[in-house]
Amino acid sequence: MTAVIDKPVEPVKSVRQPGRWAAPPRPTWEEEPSRAGLAGKGLVLTLACLGILFPLWIVLVTSLSSRKTIDQAGGLVMVPKGITFVAYKELLSGGQVTRAAVISVLITVVGTAFSMTVSVLCAYGLSRIGSLGHRWILMLLLATMFFSAGLIPTYLLVQSLGLTDSYLALILPSALSVFNILVLRGFFMGIPQELVDSARIDGASDFRILWQVVMPLSRAVLAVITLFYAVGYWSAWFNASLYLNDQDMMPLQNVMIQLVQKQEAPVGLGQAIKTGELSGLAVQMAVMVMALLPVAVLSPFVQRHFKKGMLTGAVKG
Amino acid sequence: MSHSTVPRSRTEADTTGKSPVASGGATGTRPNRPKAKLSWRLRFRRDRVLLLMTLPAVLLILVFNYLPILGNIVAFEDYDPYASDNGIVSMLHSPWVGLENFQQIFADSAFWSAVQNTLVLFFLQLILFFPIPILLALLINSVVRPRVRALSQAILYLPHFFSWVLVIAVFQQLLGGAGLFSQLLRQHGFDGLDVMTDPNTFKFLVTAQSVWKDAGWGIIVFLAALSSVSPDLYEAAAMDGAGRWRRMWHVTLPALRPVIALLLVLRVGDALTVGFEQILLQRDAVGPGAAEVLDTFVWWNGVRNQDFGYAAAAGLVKGVISLGLVLAANKVAHLMGEQGVYKK
Numbered sequence: 001m002t003a004v005i006d007k008p009v010e011p012v013k014s015v016r017q018p019g020r021w022a023a024p025p026r027p028t029w030e031e032e033p034s035r036a037g038l039a040g041k042g043l044v045l046t047l048a049c050l051g052i053l054f055p056l057w058i059v060l061v062t063s064l065s066s067r068k069t070i071d072q073a074g075g076l077v078m079v080p081k082g083i084t085f086v087a088y089k090e091l092l093s094g095g096q097v098t099r100a101a102v103i104s105v106l107i108t109v110v111g112t113a114f115s116m117t118v119s120v121l122c123a124y125g126l127s128r129i130g131s132l133g134h135r136w137i138l139m140l141l142l143a144t145m146f147f148s149a150g151l152i153p154t155y156l157l158v159q160s161l162g163l164t165d166s167y168l169a170l171i172l173p174s175a176l177s178v179f180n181i182l183v184l185r186g187f188f189m190g191i192p193q194e195l196v197d198s199a200r201i202d203g204a205s206d207f208r209i210l211w212q213v214v215m216p217l218s219r220a221v222l223a224v225i226t227l228f229y230a231v232g233y234w235s236a237w238f239n240a241s242l243y244l245n246d247q248d249m250m251p252l253q254n255v256m257i258q259l260v261q262k263q264e265a266p267v268g269l270g271q272a273i274k275t276g277e278l279s280g281l282a283v284q285m286a287v288m289v290m291a292l293l294p295v296a297v298l299s300p301f302v303q304r305h306f307k308k309g310m311l312t313g314a315v316k317g
Numbered sequence: 318m319s320h321s322t323v324p325r326s327r328t329e330a331d332t333t334g335k336s337p338v339a340s341g342g343a344t345g346t347r348p349n350r351p352k353a354k355l356s357w358r359l360r361f362r363r364d365r366v367l368l369l370m371t372l373p374a375v376l377l378i379l380v381f382n383y384l385p386i387l388g389n390i391v392a393f394e395d396y397d398p399y400a401s402d403n404g405i406v407s408m409l410h411s412p413w414v415g416l417e418n419f420q421q422i423f424a425d426s427a428f429w430s431a432v433q434n435t436l437v438l439f440f441l442q443l444i445l446f447f448p449i450p451i452l453l454a455l456l457i458n459s460v461v462r463p464r465v466r467a468l469s470q471a472i473l474y475l476p477h478f479f480s481w482v483l484v485i486a487v488f489q490q491l492l493g494g495a496g497l498f499s500q501l502l503r504q505h506g507f508d509g510l511d512v513m514t515d516p517n518t519f520k521f522l523v524t525a526q527s528v529w530k531d532a533g534w535g536i537i538v539f540l541a542a543l544s545s546v547s548p549d550l551y552e553a554a555a556m557d558g559a560g561r562w563r564r565m566w567h568v569t570l571p572a573l574r575p576v577i578a579l580l581l582v583l584r585v586g587d588a589l590t591v592g593f594e595q596i597l598l599q600r601d602a603v604g605p606g607a608a609e610v611l612d613t614f615v616w617w618n619g620v621r622n623q624d625f626g627y628a629a630a631a632g633l634v635k636g637v638i639s640l641g642l643v644l645a646a647n648k649v650a651h652l653m654g655e656q657g658v659y660k661k
Contacts (some may be wrong), residue, residue: 045457075496117373121374134367149389150632150633151628152388154385156388176374235478236480237481291482295478
């Protein structure tokens with residue numbers, strides 16, 4: 001490392017290996033940052049991050065608190081005093097919330113697999129410049145970004161297709177995002193044509209080229225788009241409220257609306273909450289943690305690919 | 318956009334070696350035809366697998382994005398949802414009333430109140446939300462330690478992936494009548510405060526929720542634009558004696574200008590869509606006076622009151638104006654010399 005320093009070189013007091021948190025050397029023309037500037041930037045950034053983490057911390061801690069701790073704090077708990085998993089145990093021992101969580105997981109897995117299959121196939125089918133009709137199909141897709149048919153006509157259509165009270169109504173109408181298809185297509189188009197051609201000369205079909213050449217080279221963007229679709233299915237509640245009538249079929253988000261927003265007790269746990277074994281507040285928080293945990297755990301792993309994924313989203317003709 | 322006449326590179330391989338094109342050429346109608354203008358039939362044979370691959374997506378888009386456009390016919394009908402079990406059959410049997418639904422809507426004060434709420438929210442979000450991701454991106458971009466950068470990005474992106482149900486639940490735990498804020502106020506001898514049900518501050522609450530959820534995610538586009546600026550530009554500016562702030566003004570901001578213009582265009586085109594799910598979830602708590610926007614107006618009249626013709630008419634008004642706004646915003650972007658959503 002040959003960092004150029006324009007101050008007189010002081011004798012090295014302690015030999016510190018540049019840690020993983022250390023700053024890389026600055027270019028010579030750049031001024032040394034002032035202490036006040038650094039402090040100000042650090043403060044703003046810390047506040048922004050705390051503004052996001054603090055509410056989540058409270059939710060997590062309260063969900064892990066006993067009824068006694070919650071009563072002592074007069075509601076939400078900021079500092080944990082003893083951890084108990086009683087709220088989670090009750091919620092996950094069968095009953096309304098367990099069922100809703102299983103339903104949400106299944107819809108997310110099946111829906112994401114379906115959306116990814118259709119989107120990847122379509123993106124590959126449109127990725128060859130000059131193929132027959134690709135411009136027309138592209139226009140067909142792009143135009144949907146400019147208009148929406150409207151809530152009522154869509155509702156009437158789904159209803160007349162006989163999809164009400166079926167989980168298909170939660171998957172099919174919102175299965176595709178044109179934006180995601182375009183991002184995938186942009187990425188596929190960036191794969192060197194020579195690779196595709198040589199596979200073709202070796203006799204590979206389009207399906208095989210997609211599976212064995214194109215997809216292995218596109219892991220980053222595939223991860224990002226899978227996350228986008230999965231989060232979409234996991235977070236969805238509106239279609240369920242629109243097309244499902246049976247309360248037992250509702251996914252987790254809809255159950256969360258009932259429990260947290262409308263402050264209802266989960267079916268079967270009302271007695272336990274009234275008699276004082278279980279805190280209603282801890283139950284609410286536990287449901288919220290169940291809804292946020294999968295997303296919070298998975299999204300940071302995909303984070304480093306976000307920029308790449310978004311950048312290739314630029315529409316190429 | 319001008320490659321449409323260039324044959325797919327696969328063509329050469331096919332014409333030199335394999336059967337479809339070669340045999341097509343032998344038995345074909347015009348043996349002397351230039352390679353670049355393959356007949357439609359040959360191109361179909363060559364590309365049929367690709368077309369087959371797009372088929373499922375095209376079908377889904379046609380059925381769920383294009384087919385419902387026809388359903389807007391109910392806006393011109395006195396639609397009776399109970400005329401039959403099937404929505405389409407009911408549509409064919411309902412009486413035609415022409416523009417009557419539209420006349421009623423334009424005379425409905427609830428509709429105009431929804432229009433007003435929508436526009437106020439749009440401008441509020443434009444002023445209070447829009448600049449925040451830009452400022453945050455400049456801040457993150459000036460952080461040089463890679464680890465600090467990655468960590469703060471991970472935290473700032475996180476709420477984007479939460480559902481609206483969760484975001485509103487979090488806000489309720491903080492600002493609701495039984496929330497942390499009220500709890501602290503009460504413990505210090507004040508009255509509790511329920512921000513979640515207060516119609517007066519509702520629009521600021523909605524904006525704050527949007528900022529909490531999506532402002533962090535918004536920086537990603539700006540960071541991408543910033544990372545594409547050549548460091549040479551900064552060095553040259555520094556050599557010419559430009560300090561930090563002048564470098565930001567003369568190098569960084571011009572680099573962001575196309576992105577800012579594009580996002581503004583998109584936002585203006587989408588002006589009448591202001592957080593449907595988010596507002597619908599809170600509509601009952603706050604009341605329609607402050608919380609009804611155009612999308613929830615359509616939902617209330619159609620889904621709740623089963624007045625489908627009336628709701629579809631309101632939706633159609635919104636849809637047509639929105640389409641006009643998108644196209645106009647793009648036109649303005651082109652006039653300003655920016656690219657907009659589509660190219661000229």
